[in-house]
Amino acid sequence: MQNTRLNDLVGVVTGQIGQLFQNPWRRASLLVISLLFGFYLGTAISTTTGQQAQLDIVVATILVVLTESVSRIIYGGSDRVRRSLPAQIINMLKIGITYSLFIDALKLGS
Numbered sequence: 001m002q003n004t005r006l007n008d009l010v011g012v013v014t015g016q017i018g019q020l021f022q023n024p025w026r027r028a029s030l031l032v033i034s035l036l037f038g039f040y041l042g043t044a045i046s047t048t049t050g051q052q053a054q055l056d057i058v059v060a061t062i063l064v065v066l067t068e069s070v071s072r073i074i075y076g077g078s079d080r081v082r083r084s085l086p087a088q089i090i091n092m093l094k095i096g097i098t099y100s101l102f103i104d105a106l107k108l109g110s
Helices: 005-022 023-052 054-075 079-083 085-109
Strands: none
Touching: 005 054, 005 079, 054 079, 054 085, 079 085
16 A cells, blocks of 8 residues: 555554553453443443334344344453453443443343
């Protein structure tokens, strides 16, 4: 690929972002934020689809397919993929969504 100013800019910005999150505390805080955002997203999904009561089965199917796809990519891939920051962020988002749906199911069951 040709080395343009835009390619240089994108390379520098991604390098700086990657260097910023090499710090373990920043990386951990980003992962916790991703987990909490996943929890919020799962709560929002369950309440909006539960309120409309039309797309429950479709949304549940989509969530199961996405969850299983992310798990297959993360845990079935190489160790390099598993340790990358975007893969860890997506995995924490998935864990937050799953935990939120589990908590909502327990609230409805009691």
